[in-house]
Each structure stands twice: as structure tokens, then as C-alpha cells.
Amino acid sequence: MSDSPLSLAQLKRRLERLEGPRACSGTPLFSFGCDAVDARLGGGLARGALHELCAAETGDHTAASGFALMLAARASRDKPILWVREDKGERQHGRLYAPGMVELGIDPGRIIQVSAPDTLSALRVGADILGCMGVGAAVIEPWGEARKLDLTASRRLVLAAEKSGVAAFILRDMAMSFASAAATRWLVSPESSVVLPGNAPGPVSLAIELVRHRGGIPPFGLIMEWDRDEQIFREPALSRVVLPLAQRRQMAA
């Protein structure tokens, strides 16, 4: 029986390969598919957790929505993605357009949209969705300030996500400071794309900035492209480091 510790280690490694990367706490992770980000995050983001994606500025909401859809697609393992929207958001930001999802490489057949009349209803629906193990990922999109989404409400979502293992994303159209129990918070804005021949806009290019991580990973910012054919994030050919939003605003002023 002298070789049993070795085989145990081997077994563990094999399990790791089968189950994908795991954080120290043992929760399953999903990766960005891009080493630059995954390495900084220690493998990726926790799946059964709540992540907050905020539009960095007014007008960046579609970029943040795209980021939410991409992350949801990577986290959901071919299971359905449920997207909760408020009526007011639908009016302000336009409706989710299925051909646009196709253009991001995501099958609209996997998306189920739930339209909620108000924030409270959206949060309740969100909690119900996160309680359902058959769901791959949930995107909850409250409109405006959404004060109803406070620390208590976000903790409720966190608990539901942890229990079911469903990846949860809060998509906010405002980047304001608010208390939240989410595992991570990201600021998202569009970035000038790599130009194509004929001065045409190139593939989706986003500036993402991790501003908070409960696991203590220091904030960082990056510019990333979405490779819709491979369904992964990648660094643009000329990689640039994103300055924190505050500094960018200073420079613009």
C-alpha cells in the first residue's frame, strides 16, 4: 500500500482535469478562455456566484450587455440562459435582438427572456431562476439606480446561486457605488475596434476593469476582443493596458 498516496494525487489530478479548474474553496470555475485574464483570476470566475457587470458610463450599456451574454455563454455549459429585463430597460435600451446574438456566436434558442414590470419583481424572478439547477446562467438586468437591489437583496441572490451552482450576473446600466454581496464587480465600456480594410469597424472590443474581488484579487483592467467563432475572449493584436476609469476621466477632462 506504499503507493496509495501517489495514486490519490493522481486521482485528484484526473478529477481536476475532468471537472475543470477549481478555486481553493472548491467551487467550480469558468474561464474567459484568455490566459491574460484567467491567470490573474487564478483560473477564472466562480460559477455558483454572483458577478456584477456595470456599464462604465451612460451609453455603455450595450457593451456591458454583450459582456454579460459572452460570460453567460461561457459559464452555462449549453444549458439555457435566462435573462430578466425590466420593462423600462427594454424601452430605454431597445429589445434584445436575436440576430445580434447569432452574430456573437450565441444560439438565441438557448436564451429565455423574462420581462419584469419592476425591480422588485425582477429580483424575485431572479432568485427563482437561480434556484433551478437546470439553468445554465442567469442575467438579471435591473433598470436605473435600482435601489431595491441592496445588500440584502444581493445576498439573497448570492445564496441562491451558491446553492444551485447557477452562474449569476447582475447587469447594471449605472456605475454607482452601492453595497453588494457579489463576488466580483466589473466596469465595462466599448473600446475602439481593430480597424478592418476599408476603415470598417472590426470585432467586438471591450475595455473591462475588475474593480472588486471578494477573494482579494487586486483590481486590473484590460482590453479584450470576443472571438465569436471560438467563443473565447482574446487579447487584441496590439494589447493595451486600461487605466482605471477614474484616471481615464481625468485625462479626458
Next chain:
Amino acid sequence: MRIVAVDEQALALGMAPGMALADARARVPDLAAVDHDPAADAALLEQIADDCDRTTPMVALDPPDGLILDVTGCAHIWGDEGGLASDLAARLGQAGLRLRLALAETPDRARALARHGKDLPILALDLDEERSTALRRAGLYMIADLATRPRAPLAARFGEEMVTKLLRVLGEEDIRISPRRVSPALFAMRRFAEPVAMTDYVLATLDGLAQEVETALRERGSGGRRFIASLFRSDGDTRRLVIEAGAPTRDPALLMRLFHERIEALADPLDPGFGYDAIRLDVAVTEPLGAAQLELEEQAAGEVEVAGLIDRLSTRLGRHRVLRFGSGETHIPEQAAFAFPAMAPSQLQKWPAPEPGEPPLRPLHLFDPPQLIVVIAEVPDGPPRRFRWRRTMHDVMRYEGPERIASEWWQRDAGYVPGRGGLTRDYFRVEDARGRRFWVFRHGLYGTEKSNPDWYLHGLFA
């Protein structure tokens, strides 16, 4: 002005329907008369019919003042037909209604007996004036006179229609009544000796009914798609709760979850008043559901769970708030995709795969209708240089286009009419100085279709 209806007292004084009001007033000067209100009468009849729903789901209106109840298979709840009739009489009597009740094998016979009593006059045949007169002239006043006569000469003399009616009134020919509601495929009912008001007790009763229904559905090898719970209040009010499932089911636990959702989502909460004295659960729509379909493989369990989630959310929010996306198979952008209730049966749609290596050509967010923008272009038929949208100026740094999308003139009745084919749209994918990507179009070809075409913003790219 003529009298339409009289009460008992007036009848005793010799008033009768059809009499001129002036004549009646001449006889009884202090006669109390109110205007005839047929709409209110009809509404009252509907209300009474609602109340009779607790006796049987098969209730048909016989305006202006009659109801026909098909009580086939319902009497056992009251012991027998007599029990059913006396319960009905007691209920409606309490409401202050005078009731004439008749039980018979066929609806027409019951109706005739209720309206005309035991000795049926030929009036019970509801014939037109001409035929009635003809019958009277022939010395035939009572149905009994006709019943014994051979039918063929009667038909020859008074018409086939009269004989058909006679057969129905005699109870020799049965017809189905047309009930107000589509009768349920299956139902279970519970009556209470004392009215119950507690919601918990109501739910417990519904649970019991759901289990009864499950047994019945299992025997038939089917499941229900639509369930209706009718809560009959002791004061005659009826509340209906409708739930729907995306896939046929007979699982009492699932039904109860949906009923809980339904009750919580009610705009005005359940008001038991003085309590409910009966609860019925109808299975309105059934579909085959084999036993094998319930034994699921593990991977399908997740799908079933999601289907259950969709049912619950649709029940709570309404089916038009839980949506899937379908392809519209047209190149008109706002019609290229549509949303439909996720509960509705659908086939998996194949979306065309985008060209590898290309950037996204369609936006993630679409405005419907498109939003008018102010555009500065270098040349009237060229790409936009700058545009103003929602009070912000955007400088176009990169663009691609135009992608020309013609209106679908071939869909029009008149076909293509030169100059009137609808405006062509020239779409541009543009990116501003900050990297925001927009989908804008010029509405109408410059010069040929429009002298000064408008610009619209149609969508936003990620």
C-alpha cells in the same frame, strides 16, 4: 308602452305581460312600473348561471329567463336527482328568486315542463303563429293530443319541423345543449356542509382534488395542459383560477405550486366573503401522457426543471412575459426576429451561422421603432460623418456600408409600382471616437426616392 313582466301581486290583480301600460293604470291607478332593462335581465341570468356552475359544468342559457342544466353524472354528489334539485331550489330561493324546476331525460322536455307545467299545451312546441293557429283549428290544443297520433300525417300537414319539436318535447329525441363554457374533459368537486373561508383549507382541498384528478388522468393515460379551479362562494359569487402548463402534466405537487403562484399574483386577493361552499377542479385540456414519459433520464431532468420554472414564471407574470426568440425569415430587420411565449409549443429553430472571421453585422439591441437622428454627411448619398442621438454628438471614425435593404414590395397587393415600392434603407455600421458601435440607416434613396432622406438609429452593437 306595454308591460313586459309582472310580479305575483300584479298577476292577481289581472295584469298580464303584453297589456298596455295605460290600460293597466286605468285599472290600478297606483301601479308601480319600472323601465324594462333587458341588459340587466341578461346579466342577472348570467350571474345565476355562474352560480349553477357549482351544480354542473354544463349550463346553457335559455333567455330571457331560463337555464338548462345538463346534470348527467352530477347527481351522485347530492345523493340523487331529487337531492340535486332541492339543493338548487333552496340556493336560488335564498337569493329571492322564484324557481320553476323540471327534471327530464332531454333538455327540450325539461324546458317545456318547466315553462308550461305537467299538461303541456301546444304552445310548448314554440311554433310560429301560422302553425299554432292551424293546430288549434284542427282541434289540437294539448301535446297529449298530438302524442298518440301517427307522425307521418302530422309531418305532411304541419311540417317536418313541428314533428321534430314534438319528438324533443316528448323526450323521444335527445339533443345536446350548448353550454356557456366548454365543458371540461374531466373534473373533481368537493362540497362543504359549512362554508369555509380559510385559504389554507381551500388549498388543502384543491390539493385533494388535484390528487383525485391525477388518478383519473393516470387511468386515461393522459395529462392536463389547462386547469381551472372554481371557488363557489356561499353568496353565489364564483372565482375562477386558471393555470397552464407548458407540457401535459398530472403531478399534484406541480399543480399546487402553480396555484400558489396564481393566487399570489392575483391583482385583487381572494375574498372568501362568508366562505366557499364548493370547490371544483376542471381539467380543460388533456393530452396523452404515457407512464414512460415520466421516467426521465438524468440529463433530461434539468430540462424538465426548466420547463417547470417557465410554467411558474408564466403563471405569475403572464405568458407574454416569458419569451423565446424565433426567426422571422425575412430580411426586414425588425421582423427578422420575434418573441413568443416560452410556454407555447415550438420547434428548435436553426439560425444561419455567421461568416467566420467577420465582425458582428447585426446589433445586440434593436430599437423598434427606429429612432430619428440628425446626421451630417459629406455628400447626401454618402456615409454619415457626425450624428446627434439623445442629445449627444457622435463623430464617426469608422464605418461600413451601405448595406442596402429594400422594402418587401412583392408582399404588397399591387406588386411593384415604380416610385411607390416603399423606401429603400441604406444601413451603415459605424463606430464613434469612443468605440461605441451603432447601426444607422438612411430612409430612402437620395434623389430617386426622396429629396431629403431622414436618418434613423436602429440598433446598438456590443
